[in-house]
Amino acid sequence: MMRRGTLIAALVAIGSAVGATDSSAQLEHAGEIEGTVRDVESGTPLAGATVSVIGTGRMAVTHGDGSFHIPVPTAPSYDLRVERLGYATQTIELDGLPEEAVALEMEVAALALPGFVVTGTITARATNQTLRPASVYATEELQRRLATTVAQTLASEPGLAVVSMGPSSAHPVIRGLSGDRILMLEDGQRVGDVFNSGVDHATAVDPSSARRIEVIRGPAAILLGSNALGGVINVIRDEVPPAVPHHPTGSATLQVQSVTSAVGGSAETTVGLTEHIPLRVELSKWTSGDLKTPVGTLAGTQTDTWNASVGSSWMDDWGYAGGAFRYYRNDYGIPGGFTGGHVTGVRVEMERAATRMRSVIRPGGRFESIEIDAGYTWYEHSEIEPPDILGTLFRRETVSGETLARHSDWGPFSSGAVGARASWESFGFGGSLYTPDSRRTSAAAYVLEEIDLDPVRIEAGLRYDRVEVRPLWEDPDSDIGHIRARSFGAASGSLGALARLTGQLAVGASLARAFRTPDVNELYSEGPHLAAYAFEVGNPSLDTEQGTGIDVFARIAGERIYAEVTWFRNSINGYVFPLETGKLSRVRLPIYQFEGENSLLTGFEGVLRWLALDAVEVEAVASHVLGTIRSTDEPLPLMPPLQGRLSIGYSPVDWFAEAEVRMAARQDRTGPFETPTDGYAVFGLSGGVRLTLDGRLHVITVRLDNLGDTEYRNHLSRVKEIMPEAGRSASFAYRVVF
Numbered sequence: 001m002m003r004r005g006t007l008i009a010a011l012v013a014i015g016s017a018v019g020a021t022d023s024s025a026q027l028e029h030a031g032e033i034e035g036t037v038r039d040v041e042s043g044t045p046l047a048g049a050t051v052s053v054i055g056t057g058r059m060a061v062t063h064g065d066g067s068f069h070i071p072v073p074t075a076p077s078y079d080l081r082v083e084r085l086g087y088a089t090q091t092i093e094l095d096g097l098p099e100e101a102v103a104l105e106m107e108v109a110a111l112a113l114p115g116f117v118v119t120g121t122i123t124a125r126a127t128n129q130t131l132r133p134a135s136v137y138a139t140e141e142l143q144r145r146l147a148t149t150v151a152q153t154l155a156s157e158p159g160l161a162v163v164s165m166g167p168s169s170a171h172p173v174i175r176g177l178s179g180d181r182i183l184m185l186e187d188g189q190r191v192g193d194v195f196n197s198g199v200d201h202a203t204a205v206d207p208s209s210a211r212r213i214e215v216i217r218g219p220a221a222i223l224l225g226s227n228a229l230g231g232v233i234n235v236i237r238d239e240v241p242p243a244v245p246h247h248p249t250g251s252a253t254l255q256v257q258s259v260t261s262a263v264g265g266s267a268e269t270t271v272g273l274t275e276h277i278p279l280r281v282e283l284s285k286w287t288s289g290d291l292k293t294p295v296g297t298l299a300g301t302q303t304d305t306w307n308a309s310v311g312s313s314w315m316d317d318w319g320y321a322g323g324a325f326r327y328y329r330n331d332y333g334i335p336g337g338f339t340g341g342h343v344t345g346v347r348v349e350m351e352r353a354a355t356r357m358r359s360v361i362r363p364g365g366r367f368e369s370i371e372i373d374a375g376y377t378w379y380e381h382s383e384i385e386p387p388d389i390l391g392t393l394f395r396r397e398t399v400s401g402e403t404l405a406r407h408s409d410w411g412p413f414s415s416g417a418v419g420a421r422a423s424w425e426s427f428g429f430g431g432s433l434y435t436p437d438s439r440r441t442s443a444a445a446y447v448l449e450e451i452d453l454d455p456v457r458i459e460a461g462l463r464y465d466r467v468e469v470r471p472l473w474e475d476p477d478s479d480i481g482h483i484r485a486r487s488f489g490a491a492s493g494s495l496g497a498l499a500r501l502t503g504q505l506a507v508g509a510s511l512a513r514a515f516r517t518p519d520v521n522e523l524y525s526e527g528p529h530l531a532a533y534a535f536e537v538g539n540p541s542l543d544t545e546q547g548t549g550i551d552v553f554a555r556i557a558g559e560r561i562y563a564e565v566t567w568f569r570n571s572i573n574g575y576v577f578p579l580e581t582g583k584l585s586r587v588r589l590p591i592y593q594f595e596g597e598n599s600l601l602t603g604f605e606g607v608l609r610w611l612a613l614d615a616v617e618v619e620a621v622a623s624h625v626l627g628t629i630r631s632t633d634e635p636l637p638l639m640p641p642l643q644g645r646l647s648i649g650y651s652p653v654d655w656f657a658e659a660e661v662r663m664a665a666r667q668d669r670t671g672p673f674e675t676p677t678d679g680y681a682v683f684g685l686s687g688g689v690r691l692t693l694d695g696r697l698h699v700i701t702v703r704l705d706n707l708g709d710t711e712y713r714n715h716l717s718r719v720k721e722i723m724p725e726a727g728r729s730a731s732f733a734y735r736v737v738f
Contacts, residue, residue: 031074031317033094035102036066037082039653046106048697048737049084050139054091054116054124055368057242057360061249061737064695069246072097073317073362081116082106085140085690085699086653089115091126108615108653119188119214119234120223122406122415122450122459128557131459131496131510133159133566133605138212140656143735144686144701146255148262148286148303150184150207150233156662158605159217159231159566159623161640163716165200166301167260167291167726168332173716174217175568176601176625176639177230180519185224185234192377192398193352197521198529199718201381201394204328204352205235206307208253208266208284212236217605218568219512219549222448222461222494223404223417227516229547229572239311239324240358241270241278251737255286259705259729262288262303269738276316280324282309290333294711294727298719300333300345313358319369321359328352334383337722346391350381367407374401383431383529392529393430398423414452420445427520432587433527435538436471436483438520448494455500459510463492467517471524480526481540488544490515496551504558509551516545522576522594528587535585536578537593545596547572565606575599577637580673598630615652621645626669637671640664641679641715657687667715677720680712696738703731 037049045066052059053072060068062084072078078094080102087106094102115136118124127134135157137145147153151162151170161173171178180196186205193204207213216232224232250269256262264286273279285306291298306329313322329351336345356375363370376399383392404419422443429435446463470485496510518539525538553566578592585591603625610618622644627636642665649658661683668676688701709728713720 031071031097033070033072033078033080033098033102035068035098035104037062037068037084037104037106038066039087040105040107046084046087047692047695049082049087049106051104052081052083054079054081057238059243060245063247064692071243071315073319080104083139085697086651086656115212115214117214117216118236119185119232120216122417122448128506128555128562128564129498131457131498131508132551133217133553133564135215135217136212137215140699142207142210142213143253143699143733144658144688144703146207146253146733148257148260148264148288148305150203150205150213150235153207154213154215154233156621156645157215158607158621159625160215161643161716162714163199163638163718164714165334165718166298166332167288168301168303168330169200169202169334171195171199171203172233173640174215174231174233175570175603175605175623176627176636177570180227181230181516183224183228183232185232187236187239187356187358188234189356189373189375190225190398190400191352192354192375192396193350193379194381194394194396197394197519200334200346200348200383200529202330202332202348202350204330204350204379206266206284206286206305206328207235208255208264208286209251209268209282210235210237217566218510218551219494219514219547219570222446222463222492223419225421226444226463226465226467226490226492226514229514229516229545229549229570237268237282237309238270239280239282239309239326240313240320240322240356241280241311242313242315242320242360244272244275244278244315245270246272249738251735254732254734256732257288257729258731259292259726260288260290260301260303262286264288264305268309273312276314278313278315280309280311283307291723292727292729293724294709295724298335298723300335303330303332305330305332318363319359319361321357323355323357326352326354328354335719335722337719344386347384348381349384350379352377352379354378366410367405369406371404371406372402373404375399390431392433393428395426395428395430397426400424412451413449414457416447416449418447433525433529435521435525435527436473436475438469438471438524440467440469440520442467442517457498459494459496461494465490465492465515465517469517469520469523478526478540480524480538483524483540486518486523486540488515488517490544490546504556505554506557507554509553510549512547512549512551514547514549516547518542518544518576518594525594528585528589534578535587535589535591537591539594539596542576542594542596543574545572545574545576560611562609563607565604567604568602570601571599572601573598575636580637582673597632599627599636600630601625601627601636615650617649617651619645619647619649635669635671637674638716639667639669641667641677653690655687655689658685660684660686664712664715675721677713677715680710682710682712683707696736699733699735699737701731701733701735703733705729705731 049062151172164170252267266284268282270280309326311324354377381394400423402421444465448461475483494512498508574596605623624642627639647660666679686703
């Protein structure tokens with residue numbers, strides 16, 4: 001087996017008889033990077049490899065003969081990244097546009113290099129080079145973890161947990177924070193749903209057609225927004241295609257799951273209509289029944305989801321500009337059986353229609369790119385009680401625009417970005433809610449700069465946000481307080497440093513100051529929230545949340561080992577949460593009052609990936625967070641316990657297998673009216689094959705979860721009092737990449 005350094009030194013041969021065949025040595029098209037991808041030992045062409053030009057959004061999937069073509073803008077150099085199932089990911093640098101074909105050779109059975117991150121960074125960077133803990137799910141890793149929701153897909157990620165009221169409403173929790181403190185993005189833009197205003201609200205994002213999912217843990221507010229106290233999740237699809245493919249490219253996926261009797265699939269493809277115009281089309285559908293547990297069926301948890309998207313653009317030497325439209329619908333159930341809840345549960349119908357426009361201009365000179373984004377989103381969410389009565393209605397419209405300019409070397413700065421964002425949002429409420437319809441406007445400006453003092457890199461940023469929330473009527477005599485317009489403004493800032501001590505070891509630290517504006521529901525809500533089985537009472541006098549976060553981490557990235565451990569401390573003044581009062585409302589629902597308290601969250605997260613033998617990889621993940629109300633020294637409610645995952649996998653070229661155990665400790669550090677949960681260990685197996693048929697890569701994955709049919713409770717589940725988590729389950733997934 002070749003060593004990594006030897007492979008990279010020999011990876012590219014341009015115009016070489018050894019590195020390229022006669023048919024591929026000459027360029028077919030000017031202004032492109034062309035070449036082939038092969039197995040380094042056998043010389044076999046590799047189909048289904050993804051070749052991308054970092055920082056440009058340009059990419060291609062190799063064909064049956066291993067060939068690829070990528071149109072690229074003129075630049076002094078290009079960073080080329082090659083990814084393929086069963087092979088080590090490679091990154092190389094090209095000096096200018098090659099005049100002849102490029103031959104790329106990939107090594108089998110090596111520890112994969114960390115994925116590249118584009119979310120919240122000035123330039124695309126590998127996860128072991130970022131100043132904040134980050135993770136990337138792509139290719140086979142994404143398929144093997146793929147579930148019906150984004151939260152369940154990422155559940156084994158360090159620092160992440162899941163809060164839910166059934167499988168359809170699973171929400172991500174990052175370092176103990178959820179809802180509005182996590183930014184959920186789709187191709188870098190806010191989704192515009194209402195998942196942040198109730199644990200029963202599903203996220204309007206389907207992960208099945210995602211090309212990659214990126215997770216940033218901890219405060220990351222400068223480029224992305226003031227509310228990212230907990231972290232950011234970005235589902236990337238490239239809805240507005242950034243390049244014209246020479247041949248149709250895309251993927252199709254089929255999934256089946258036994259524990260919910262579910263079946264679903266998705267397909268997406270991008271074709272070139274002309275040499276300047278690409279077209280991307282996507283369609284997905286998912287249907288499931290009630291969740292089966294070791295002690296019975298959790299009735300009322302069925303799901304029927306489908307979504308469609310179409311996008312196109314005009315591509316030229318200056319960059320590209322285009323637009324996309326997406327429609328998403330999800331009809332799902334919330335189970336009954338809670339105090340004040342309906343015996344047969346509640347049905348939720350949600351719809352989302354989103355239009356976006358995006359342009360990336362590459363003017364040359366000092367600025368590498370200027371990105372312009374604009375979008376409109378319409379969203380409606382209805383909660384219906386039997387037989388067919390509207391109980392609660394949420395409606396939201398969002399109009400937003402953003403400009404971001406990225407620059408290269410400029411004075412003392414090695415790179416940087418400046419930008420501005422503005423949005424207008426309309427919130428409507430109906431059914432039995434007394435919450436007033438409201439409008440929210442916001443504007444922000446920001447700057448993020450980087451200084452490279454090799455081997456130390458320093459990053460500093462500053463952002464200012466101004467937010468105004470205005471109800472459509474003022475009521476000084478309301479039962480919840482003086483309902484009135486509120487204005488909020490605050491600055492956010494961050495400072496971080498990464499020091500590479502050796503070729504494999506790096507340490508870093510970051511300090512971030514961020515703020516969060518109270519949500520409309522937290523300010524003005526009054527009335528029964530049907531599916532959440534709660535009578536929610538707002539607080540019009542709430543102030544902003546002011547958070548100060550500190551991260552300290554160490555990373556080792558070698559040929560056979562990757563490890564990272566992080567300690568974090570997040571102090572939040574005015575932390576807003578719904579406090580269960582222990583009282584019942586006039587309609588016999590438990591009353592939750594929104595309160596603001598000074599809070600402190602501290603903890604750690606760690607990951608270890610070790611290539612113990614050729615093609616044998618051991619992975620260990622662990623995370624823990626403690627949440628405390630500082631004024632009383634009492635625990636914050638609904639904090640995840642100490643949890644982790646241990647797995648061992650064998651992955652040669654044509655097949656793979658993995659055994660894992662997911663663990664959680666007992667959680668008895670609980671808030672008022674919150675019950676403890678026992679610890680658990682749940683075992684699982686997964687495996688699959690990779691086939692190249694008809695010049696296309698086919699991947700079949702089988703996963704067995706909860707092998708022992710263990711009865712266990714997720715501490716963050718609102719239905720844990722009546723039913724445990726899912727029982728023994730078998731899942732099947734088939735994916736073809738072309």
